[in-house]
Amino acid sequence: MIRFGAFDPLHPLGVVSVANGEHIFGLRLLTQDHQSGEVVDGRALDWSTLRVGEVADGLYNVCWTVAGKAAHLSWSRVDERRVYGKVSFDEGLSVVAEAYVPWAYRLRDRWVNFVVHGRFTLTGEMIGPHQEGGPRAVRLTFGSEPAALERYNDRDLQLRILRGAKSLLRVAPGDVWNDMGLGWFAAAHHTRDFAFVLEVGEPEVFLQAPDAPARARLFGEAARLHAENLEEYGRHCLHTDGALGEAGPAVSRLLGFNVLYREDTGRRYVITDRPWARGEDDWGILFNWDTFLSSAAAAWFDPDLSRENLRSGLDLQLPDGRIPLHARRTGGHAAEPPILAGRHQIIVQALTAWRSYLHHLDRAWLGEVYPALVRSHRWWFADRGDGQAWRDPAGRGLLTFGYDPELEMGVIGARHQPYVAKAQYAYFETYDDSPQWTTGEHFRSLRGKDRFTADQAADRARYDERTHTVDMYTLERNCLYALESECLAQIAAELGFEADRRDFLEEYAAMKARINETMWDDEAGCYFNVTLDGRFSRVYTPDVFLPLTAGLTDGERADKLLRLLLDESKFWGEFPLPSVAKDDPSFAEQHYWRGQIWPPQVYLVFLGLRRAGFTEAAEALADRALAMFLGEWRERGYSPENYSSVTGRSAGSPHYNWGTLMGVVGLESCLDLTPGHARFGRRGDADYTLRNVRLGEDVYDVTGRGGVTTVFRNGTEVARGRGIVEVDRESAPSHSPPDVTA
Numbered sequence: 001m002i003r004f005g006a007f008d009p010l011h012p013l014g015v016v017s018v019a020n021g022e023h024i025f026g027l028r029l030l031t032q033d034h035q036s037g038e039v040v041d042g043r044a045l046d047w048s049t050l051r052v053g054e055v056a057d058g059l060y061n062v063c064w065t066v067a068g069k070a071a072h073l074s075w076s077r078v079d080e081r082r083v084y085g086k087v088s089f090d091e092g093l094s095v096v097a098e099a100y101v102p103w104a105y106r107l108r109d110r111w112v113n114f115v116v117h118g119r120f121t122l123t124g125e126m127i128g129p130h131q132e133g134g135p136r137a138v139r140l141t142f143g144s145e146p147a148a149l150e151r152y153n154d155r156d157l158q159l160r161i162l163r164g165a166k167s168l169l170r171v172a173p174g175d176v177w178n179d180m181g182l183g184w185f186a187a188a189h190h191t192r193d194f195a196f197v198l199e200v201g202e203p204e205v206f207l208q209a210p211d212a213p214a215r216a217r218l219f220g221e222a223a224r225l226h227a228e229n230l231e232e233y234g235r236h237c238l239h240t241d242g243a244l245g246e247a248g249p250a251v252s253r254l255l256g257f258n259v260l261y262r263e264d265t266g267r268r269y270v271i272t273d274r275p276w277a278r279g280e281d282d283w284g285i286l287f288n289w290d291t292f293l294s295s296a297a298a299a300w301f302d303p304d305l306s307r308e309n310l311r312s313g314l315d316l317q318l319p320d321g322r323i324p325l326h327a328r329r330t331g332g333h334a335a336e337p338p339i340l341a342g343r344h345q346i347i348v349q350a351l352t353a354w355r356s357y358l359h360h361l362d363r364a365w366l367g368e369v370y371p372a373l374v375r376s377h378r379w380w381f382a383d384r385g386d387g388q389a390w391r392d393p394a395g396r397g398l399l400t401f402g403y404d405p406e407l408e409m410g411v412i413g414a415r416h417q418p419y420v421a422k423a424q425y426a427y428f429e430t431y432d433d434s435p436q437w438t439t440g441e442h443f444r445s446l447r448g449k450d451r452f453t454a455d456q457a458a459d460r461a462r463y464d465e466r467t468h469t470v471d472m473y474t475l476e477r478n479c480l481y482a483l484e485s486e487c488l489a490q491i492a493a494e495l496g497f498e499a500d501r502r503d504f505l506e507e508y509a510a511m512k513a514r515i516n517e518t519m520w521d522d523e524a525g526c527y528f529n530v531t532l533d534g535r536f537s538r539v540y541t542p543d544v545f546l547p548l549t550a551g552l553t554d555g556e557r558a559d560k561l562l563r564l565l566l567d568e569s570k571f572w573g574e575f576p577l578p579s580v581a582k583d584d585p586s587f588a589e590q591h592y593w594r595g596q597i598w599p600p601q602v603y604l605v606f607l608g609l610r611r612a613g614f615t616e617a618a619e620a621l622a623d624r625a626l627a628m629f630l631g632e633w634r635e636r637g638y639s640p641e642n643y644s645s646v647t648g649r650s651a652g653s654p655h656y657n658w659g660t661l662m663g664v665v666g667l668e669s670c671l672d673l674t675p676g677h678a679r680f681g682r683r684g685d686a687d688y689t690l691r692n693v694r695l696g697e698d699v700y701d702v703t704g705r706g707g708v709t710t711v712f713r714n715g716t717e718v719a720r721g722r723g724i725v726e727v728d729r730e731s732a733p734s735h736s737p738p739d740v741t742a
Contacts, residue, residue, distance in 0.1 A: 002017060002081055005259060006257075007102070009277035009284040010043060011026070011041065012062060015027050015198060019134065019136070023134065023136040023200070024101060026099070027099055027140060028041065029071075029096070030098060030159075032094045033093060035067065035092060038066070047275055049064050049065035052254055054234075056252070058077035059230070067092070069093050071095065072089070076225075078222045078225035081199055081200045082198065086196075087194055095194075096190070097190065097194075107128075110127060110128030111126075111184075113182045114184070114185060115183060116150065116186060117139075120142050120215065124137065125138075137200070137202060138200055141197045147190065148189040151183030155185055158187075197219065237692060238251070238301040239689065240688065242688035242704070243687060243704075244667070244688045244690060246633065247629070247663040248690070250633045250663055251667070252300070254657075254660050255301075255657060255660050256301075257274075258271045258657050264283070267311055269291060271285065273654070282328060285326055288323050289345050289348050291310075292351075293352055293600055293657070296661075297661060300664065300667055303360035307356065310356060310369060316339075318341055321376050322344045324344070325340040341404075342403050343408075343425070344376075345430075346430060347377075347483075347484050351487050354491060357491070370491055377488060390404075391469055393471075396514075397514050400471075401426060401427075401470060402463070402468045403422055403429060408425075419453055419465065423457065423462070426469070430477070431593040432592060434580070436460065436529060436541055437459060460472075461531075473531075474529045475528070475529055478511065479547055479549065479550045483549060483551075485511060486508045488500070516547075520557065526560065529543075540580065542601040546605075546608065547561070565577075566617065569581075570582060574648065575646070576624055576625075577602050579597065595645055596644060599641075599642070599659055599660075600658055602661065603664065605621065627648075631649075632650050636650070636654070669682055670702060671690070671693065677728060679724050680724065681702070681721075681723055682709075682724070683723050685706055687703075689702070695729060698729070707723065708721070709724065713727070
């Protein structure tokens with residue numbers, strides 16, 4: 001199997017081919033501004049200028065800007081072994097198309113040799129004494145003659161020459177080692193728009209470069225197939241309009257843009273945002289809950305990616321069941337280890353697996369991931385070896401968060417790591433600088449505090465160096481643990497594991513009772529975190545609504561939570577949902593979890609409102625979230641990591657994977673799923689279209705017109721009614737669709 005994608009995290013302007021998981025080649029574009037001589041590759045790219053176009057598996061479009069001038073790359077897979085691409089750019093720019101090997105660290109007993117093959121072609125071959133057969137070569141052919149075509153080994157020197165001469169030149173001419181030896185890189189310098197074909201195959205096939213007639217046939221056929229691919233994408237991609245705006249295309253393009261490939265596992269995954277990759281020659285970085293939430297979003301437009309991405313998250317699982325906060329290939333010289341093995345993270349693993357499954361109903365996949373989900377779930381209350389549960393220091397059947405420093409810094413390093421560093425590392429297991437537990441000082445700087453003890457820290461929650469946890473049970477951890485118990489019960493039921501289903505439902509009921517008995521404050525009419533000795537920690541954040549998400553509340557308590565949510569002095573307004581209430585002193589900081597709006601919190605609260613039957617409030621929250629998301633998408637092409645809750649504008653990384661959740665809640669406001677049924681529509685009268693929604697083996701289209709919802713399955717109308725209509729997912733399309741009125 002050969003895969004094509006923009007898989008190199010720091011080089012989004014290009015394409016990578018992966019043949020049989022072993023033979024990997026890349027093409028990356030470097031852009032030069034003629035006036036300044038500046039050469040921009042992935043290391044110098046201004047990521048804020050990127051605009052993402054049509055993106056899918058085997059199709060990619062992106063625009064970028066250098067020195068105020070625009071450039072555009074469009075490519076797609078035109079057959080099993082070939083990609084066709086077009087590159088265009090403004091006057092005053094030129095583009096270097098460079099062939100290379102991503103993740104070159106893998107070439108321990110192999111090497112590559114690129115050669116210039118005539119005036120239009122570069123070829124490369126993977127070589128080695130242990131090299132197996134198969135498609136281990138690549139050929140890159142250009143549709144027009146480049147201004148220069150060279151091979152070289154010293155890339156830094158070639159870039160310096162390019163900046164000065166504004167052209168590729170032979171590096172070290174007359175040097176026998178460079179003239180007659182290997183070429184680790186090869187490149188073509190283009191001063192005009194150009195097209196290319198990248199082919200993967202056996203080296204014997206590429207011994208001859210295509211002549212002019214063959215080249216004309218090659219590019220004519222490839223250009224035609226590329227145009228057909230774009231048309232096909234337009235017909236079958238997730239489409240929205242009306243009240244949903246461009247939510248569907250924006251979600252699918254922005255998540256697709258962040259799809260990378262782990263050459264060590266052979267799986268794709270969705271990175272948080274490409275610049276988060278810590279360095280060159282790496283497959284990127286996998287964060288825990290960021291990755292899993294991306295699977296819930298990806299299920300809307302690419303079920304294969306949703307499944308594969310969730311597997312990639314579970315690939316990180318440690319022998320004890322913990323899924324580390326994040327992992328990357330190598331530590332290099334970074335202060336953090338490559339695997340943050342001393343921390344788990346926020347509990348969304350089974351929830352996102354379940355929500356992914358509701359779209360594709362792939363029971364075999366669900367059975368494959370179920371054991372890892374159970375091991376992750378069991379870890380929280382497992383005995384760490386001394387009679388204490390990993391994250392229940394007082395043995396009360398409730399959870400907190402923490403940090404096990406020996407697993408990251410070693411026994412000696414843990415002894416010498418300052419208290420404030422350990423405390424902040426523990427906070428990273430949840431919301432990094434939330435006023436629920438910290439003043440936020442340690443998040444910014446530890447300078448001058450390296451000798452602080454727990455008694456000297458002003459934080460609301462204290463890290464205990466004996467238990468490796470903080471001294472506070474939190475709503476986030478316990479409500480989401482309860483929800484995960486319920487999700488695992490649902491998964492077990494789908495898989496026919498009746499004993500597991502009963503056990504998880506009993507666990508859910510017990511956790512529900514403990515949360516309601518321990519964490520509900522009658523005086524305030526709200527749920528709060530509690531200290532280990534039972535005192536309420538009265539900080540209002542979106543976590544107080546998580547009992548709705550987990551289905552833990554009764555009618556009266558739920559009503560009180562709804563009134564709190566809609567209180568404009570606390571959470572409601574044009575830009576909901578701030579990460580701390582507006583009347584909290586930390587809100588004015590608008591720093592990270594101290595006032596900014598975070599898409600995961602909006603998503604989880606939306607699910608809770610809908611579950612509690614607060615449909616009007618759920619739709620209102622979805623509409624406001626969608627308005628913020630579409631505002632950034634339309635103006636700047638962004639999917640922000642977070643937002644200012646004062647301005648509603650982007651406040652974090654611009655192309656963040658979970659930023660798409662602000663669009664997903666808009667989509668979810670029109671569709672609620674169970675394994676057997678799909679409920680389509682909204683309560684309001686706003687017009688909208690939702691098209692090409694893949695559910696299992698079927699494709700659904702939905703329209704809302706004047707409050708009337710019409711549902712089509714595989715082109716046949718199956719339901720029509722006012723507001724919300726329900727469709728049996730297992731029944732055949734009816735010639736006379738039922739009129740179901742909500």
